[in-house]
Amino acid sequence: MTFFSQKLKSQKASTRIDSQSRRQLLKLLSAGCGCCICGSVSARLLKYPLHATEIGSKTWAVHGESSHFNLDNGGNIVNVAFIEVPDGVVVIDTGPSKRYGEALLALIEKTVPGKPILRVYNTHHHPDHCFGNQVFDPAIIAAPQGVIDNINTEGNAFADNMYRLVGDWMRGTAPVAPAVVLDASTEEIGGRQFSLFYLSGHTSADFVVRDDSTGVLFSGDLAFLYRAPTTPHADIATWQGAIDSLGALDHELILPGHGPSDKRDESLAQTSDYLAWLEDTLIGAVDSGLTMNEAMQLPIPDGFASLNVVREEFERSVVHLYPDLEDQLMPIIDVTR
């Protein structure tokens, strides 16, 4: 059993093997099981109800649900977007699974029939944003090197985790890293100029795209609206800096990673306020010697209480952020050996 290893490498490898064998077991059990529960689950039609909302000129958002990954939504909790440019279509993020990617392709074809897809951007490596990559030609999928590295390093573990969380929705899904490495500040796609911004904070590589003709800013998960931000790879100080940078950019509209499109920079203010509260609260908790469990039970102020899944995300953030804060706030004691 390698799972119990504290060594990072074997932990990762074994997580993968572990869930692969779980999948095999699941298959085996359901194949040999004639019960009605298994039957009805496998017979259930898994279809993403994707809908294109025009948020700007020739610019469509595909909004996900505001909940967590679950067996009902198939991981569709994310905002994906596509833009009709003079010579084709540009896609920003690809959703949580191969099946989602296929539904997205169909939606694009329905909305802008006959137009070739010229470019697909990935804003960051989180699975809800890039696991539909598989249905696109890798040669047109683009991201900064940092995003690509993160997909290569963590993609498999994400896939296993997603499989556990949303099950059969993920069938056939495998992480695909973009083939195009971006490092320029602008690029022209199909007769349209896009500005490219290389930030971090939500993860170690967060990529923001602006359509320079419409001024729509695709913030990825640097901005959330009416949904609590997630922090598994966050560096909060850096993230706050990135939010400041986004606020200083010329733009007409923000499409946050999660939540409705935003004309008034509400997503930036809300994300920044929440992160500030989160950091202060956890610093206070660690400094008072609270255990993680006690910190998880702290009250959430009225201003944030209406954010979707805020209690769940707060609890998760305690787990993400506590260890580093403890290292910062708990002094080293001289030890006699």
Next chain:
Amino acid sequence: MVHSKQVRFFNTLIRRMAYMTNTAKKLALVGLLLAYATLTSTATHASIPADPFGSVMWKTMVETYFTGGDVVFDERVVVSAPKSAENQMHVPITVDATRLKNVKQIVAVADLNPIQHVLTVRPEQALSFIGFRLKLQQSSPIHVGVQTEDGTWHIGGALVDAAGGGCTAPAHAHSISNWMQTLGETRALVRRDSKGDARMTIRMRHPMDTGLASGIPVFYMNKMVVKDEAGGVVAELDLYEPVSENPTLTLKPSVGSASSVLKVSTRDTEGNEFAFPLSVPAVLAQ
């Protein structure tokens, strides 16, 4: 009755399973649990109450870890755990049994772990309270038995789903290449909880190797003793393999309102010993 011999057999088998491939292990586990359920369901054990967490290992847990007294589920044993383990290597658990009097020991087990016993705390001059983090092999009930002087085990627990948490895999623990040099490096924080009690959190660098990972022998911190200035035992802890790497433990010593110095000593399975003092500030005059 389930013979303790049979129980031992199953325990051995479960440990052996640690060395099987994962697929074989999962299949074996299913078979094992079915066999075990059959075995235990025929047993009549009046003193073992039904487990509200529905653990298939519950009777084994009682017969292995909660022996020598009646077993009752008791809401005064408050076990806090996240419903879902965001990081299976570091699942935070807090046990608060401060409403129980005359507590002898607190025993925490993770039923479906290959090694179930997580820790035992004997709070001599401390509140019946412990915060810790554990490694979880898979979704599992956590049972905590708090034994009082009359021998009775007061049980609380929680179910932790180890399916992971959403947008991500867990954040990874920091891996350091020179970990032997930092072995035993200790961080600590002491705060005042109320007038007579303190709250101490310590973190000691230790890999807490379970011996179940191939090529990595068992190596974990297995003992911690907290004493007061006069040498009286405040609390004693037996730690086991499932305690997370770099054990982070929170205790509430009952040290009175004056300032004092606690003496903490720890030992690992290789015989390394570490000792350090911890200053407890006086309660500020109101």
